[in-house]
């Protein structure tokens with residue numbers, strides 16, 4: 200079964216079980232600078248897991264585009280991916296363990312026709328925070344999983360939380376037995392020898408972990424499940440790796456045709472990183488030296504390095520991108536829609552990188568000279584790391600170049616620095632994720648409301664052609680991109696500022712109403728892109744000044760927001776202007 204068929208079956212199944220199908224949130228979380236990328240289906244749903252009412256109701260399902268960068272350096276083996284698609288279903292204070300497990304079992308055994316003996320499950324073993332999950336185990340037995348296929352593990356395996364703080368709970372994980380021989384007498388689902396593959400995680404989210412490490416019960420008992428699409432496709436197709444499925448096969452084949460040197464890891468890295476880069480770019484990401492942009496930059500550069508390693512001429516890059524878009528456009532129409540942008544962003548980054556590599560080689564030559572003078576034969580770990588970190592030189596390239604010069608490299612020194620760097624970036628992304636869950640504070644909420652006021656003020660001053668193209672909020676400022684053909688004049692900027700400040704001074708009431716998307720449009724509410732919304736939406740109204748479709752949150756009254764000041768008005772891209780503005784208290 201192809202991945203897209205699995206996705207459709209899943210969504211249909213949950214629709215038939217009274218779930219509303221909601222659209223995938225973008226890979227780049229909106230209005231949330233504290234999170235790098237969407238890493239799980241539950242991430243955009245955190246406010247609703249905490250008790251806020253979701254406009255579509257209490258039973259939801261979707262496919263969510265996800266990107267996890269922690270394992271970026273593992274890509275190339277037979278299982279790690281950075282980009283993946285997660286199928287998920289949620290109960291927001293509606294059904295709990297019984298219905299959730301029954302539905303998962305029915306979907307796997309009836310819809311996907313997986314023989315029950317291939318399924319193994321794990322449940323929470325219990326500790327001082329939460330009892331042993333015998334309830335789930337009993338339900339599993341009831342549906343037909345035999346006792347010898349049920350295992351209990353502690354928090355390290357059967358407890359799910361994003362980061363350190365937030366909604367969480369015990370989970371029950373479903374594993375697929377590939378039929379490979381056991382690696383040892385003790386081989387069991389928790390073993391990662393490859394015999395058992397985790398396919399679905401049902402989290403029973405009824406706790407909240409506080410900053411101080413204590414757990415409190417949430418007001419509602421939720422279910423949060425996640426099923427990895429690529430893995431499921433691989434298993435159902437009897438393939439060894441996701442790279443052997445139709446998602447990657449055409450590009451893998453093409454790379455094999457073009458390569459002059461055979462290297463399966465490199466082919467996988469190119470195929471995987473190309474897909475992730477395309478998905479990020481389609482959702483608005485661009486390469487840069489920080490945060491999200493840096494991840495994209497690393498993905499593209501690593502891909503180029505491995506194309507070089509395969510000795511594939513970089514003139515083929517455009518053809519490879521086009522081939523991949525063609526292959527994936529049915530699953531992700533946004534790739535076809537953004538085709539030209541995807542091609543130009545990747546090609547431009549390639550050109551920059553080719554120059555960087557040339558600089559790196561020069562740097563390497565310099566180091567060589569120095570070492571010759573000092574009579575050294577081994578390149579210091581620090582130098583190897585600098586070449587890696589600053590010039591994108593993988594240590595194996597440095598090693599190769601070194602050996603051509605009759606030298607060796609201090610691999611151990613490099614590994615130590617690399618490990619430290621990895622820990623730092625892992626901590627960084629956990630931090631970012633954690634922040635994203637909790638960080639809707641007074642400041643960011645005010646900026647969010649200010650963004651609506653600004654949007655409407657721009658339309659009044661410049662005209663109705665003004666449409667939001669992007670927005671980004673930090674605790675310090677808002678950034679707003681909108682369509683407008685030319686630079687704003689000083690007078691226009693002043694007028695917009697004044698108009699926003701007038702609304703703040705009026706202390707307008709902010710109200711929120713839920714309605715169907717169609718009704719929202721009829722009320723004249725402005726909003727973003729049409730295909731982003733589900734059937735039911737929230738409309739935020741600010742006095743009689745602004746009406747906009749939005750997920751919130753917002754201030755209740757505009758009075759306390761502070762004074763609005765536009766700090767910068769500049770070009771963002773062709774036909775798009777960018778405003779940076781602050782609220783001064």
Ligand code: SER
Pocket residue numbers: 239240241287359400401402423424425426
């Ligand atoms: N949040 C859980 C996970 O990511 C289930 O969706 O595994």
